[in-house]
Amino acid sequence: MSYELHKRNANHLRLLGKVLFLQKNHHEETPVKQDVAALCAQLIRFDTTNFGEGNSRGEAEAARFIHGLLRGAGYEPLLLGPDDKRSSVVVRVPGADRNLPGLLVHAHLDVVPAEPEQWSFDPFAGTIKDGYVYGRGASDMKDMVAMTLATLLDWAASGTKPRRDIVVAFVADEEDKGDYGALWLVKDHPELFIGVEAAIGESGGAATILTGQDGAPVNLYPVAVGERGTLHIRVRATGTSGHGSRPVEPNAVKLLISALDRVGNYRWPLTLTPIVRAYIERTTAALGFAADLTGEDGVRAAIEAMGTAGTVAGVTVRCSSTPTVLRAGYKVNVIPGVAEADIDIRALPGTVEETLATIDVLLGEGISREFLSYQPPTSSSTQSHWFAEMAAALTRHDPAAVVVPYCMGGGTDAKAFAPLGISCYGFSPMGADPEERSAAGVHGIDERVPVASLISGQLILEDFLAAV
Template sequence: MTAPSPLETEALEFIRALIRIDSVNTGDAATIGDGETRAALFVKERLEEVGYRVDLVEPQPGRASVVARLEGSDPDAGALVVHAHLDVVPVEEADWTHPPFGAEIHDGILYGRGAVDMKNYAGTILAIARAFRRDGVVPRRDLIFAFFADEEAGGVWGARWIVRHRPELFAGATEAISEVGGFSVPLADDRRAYLVATAEKGVTWATLTARGHAAHGSRPTADNAVVRLARAVAAVGAHRFPVVRTPALDRFLRVFEEHRGLRVSGADSELDEQLAELGFVSSLVGASARNTVSPTVLAAGGKTNVIPAEASARLDIRVLPGADAALRDELAAVVGEGVDISWGHAVPAIEAPLDAPLIDVLQGAIAAEDPGALVVPYLLPASTDNKHLAQLGIRGYGFVPLRVPADFDVFGEFHAADERIPVDALHFSTRVTEQILRRA
């Protein structure tokens, strides 16, 4: 095995140092400490060491982000935002076999909260930013290195706040790279695909409300709000929205048909079964193939012997690009009469071109390290800070390159106990990312 380069060594050092900073984001201001700011200061100090002018943005105490720019040689080329988030989701330490903030390495595997989501990329781009500055590398386009707070709770005090209040930090930017993608998926003949998220589903929240007459529990009523709501929730849970062959899904299926032997018929009802041939990636792609609605919170009554006058359920809704109106109509038909739907929080879906020159850059950088590999678009069923940058017209791509064993489910490590990643995958990530930023 080849010894890691100085750049790979520094990137791993920074990844481990960031994991050791407890920057858990509970989503509750009363229980969030100063971990994000401590992580941001760590990044800021190391960028300033090599001469960057750094903007530290802290709209709330403890909720800091960092942005720095490396000027390119072509002032007419749109800047590229390279971003990671510094916060992580909470942990239940009893579920971990290694300390979640220990950044320990065992048998070539790095363990820790953020090892995949996403202090790995934060440490990697920090090391590359420093190396470019030290070595006098002048990329073709400006590179904007951004390290955001609060991604895990919607970016309210991170990317969203900066986009709304400090948009000048992203002046001239046209594209962005961040999570979720870049991890390898097996193809035939020991070759690999590396998924790039070219689109993300939109996020919508809604509330179902059923109303009836309050009554004593000993006298059942025909208009019991709990019963009516339960029927609607069950109908939503059982409903399967139709498959939509978005451009990203269509490209993904065609590539995997040709290079993995995936058998895809025209029947929507069979797609999930056919995708199951792909193993762990099937659930990720399956969720991207249709709109989804998940009942998540139920509320009704407060006393066992009282039939309540009202019952409600909250829904988490993930919407394909351009499908908002159709989804609302279909959901109303599924819920039926007698239950009201109120619409709340909404973040629209985003889409970036499948055939942008940046995709060719990703392909070239991957192929240089993994000959025969293919970069394959897909639609991410979740959300990233790319959605906030999209408000400035910045087209976002999810691509954190990681070459992993065929049975290693990178996406399954997000928010998991014993979150982990092979160290050699991190070295690979550093090499490929460095080439992407040189070529972009």
């Protein structure tokens, strides 16, 4: 592969020593100095593991810590949640012009489980070493929590007021369904989001350094403007139960297996939505590659030419349906009457009805389905003031920035906020590490984020939030 991370002569290092803010530790009276990396490390030390299905270590301690910091800085944050274990923090920062529509910044406090025996360090120690912050959540997404928090504390220390109201939500439960976090807030406290027109959150705005056809580096900053919808379904085959030695039809297990074979192996048609088309066209143009997107072969070649930036394009040029859970039978000589499976379906913006109709045809006779969760796709304009301001902030930081829109293959809390009429973007900015370090280990092992990227990311975020 000819596309690799390129060494850049960026000026991030001069910022490394910058003290971002002064704050009072809420446990002690002595003022302490902290930077965004230390803050990120500190947040990692709160084990906020979310095991799913409502089973979690809880976000309460981390939320109380953030709540304390914000109160200490003079804000009026709210500590909220459906119970005292699952907490979120919401604060509204009044803008200079309160008539302007507000902007929401959302970042989740929970993390996915870590299996410490597979890691080369303690996932919850929050260590800073060799230019990285290490630990579960370092890049998903206590980095953004720290950057946002640092910005608010920085503003409090310097007396900075943003142009418009900024509502910040540090939420619980993103790594599951959001029932204890974003969805709960939207359902029980919609008043917190009054006047909010747009939101920024997870995924997007981070530097991806590619190599163009001429060998020169291309500094790509993909900003998420849409997400495929999440359609999680449970399917059930019903047959005749009986003795395993006397086969009878219909057999629920056989019915289910045939249906899953059709659904799981279906080749979804190539569907270039405007966002994905723009992502591929603009990225390949920046690389100097002449893309021909008229057919499967041309699209495949374009995606290949995009290097690491092609991965997300590859999963968003079509819908997908993946069987993930199977449940049937209890004894080898008994034919069960029912067999069930769960299927993870992702539908591109504008394709939900068509996708479900296709699924029903593929499932065929004798199989019923129900939704485990139904979160439609989101999509926001690239022609908006918001997108222009994100691009402008990235370009002020990196004059060579190529800012492109993209569609996420999975989902975030944006799906919870979008039904409030909020235009959602994935924008958690990060500059490139001058020594080619990169974030790694999201939902995997040895998760880490470069300190330099955190520092530059916080400056870009602060610049954007003040100017937008």
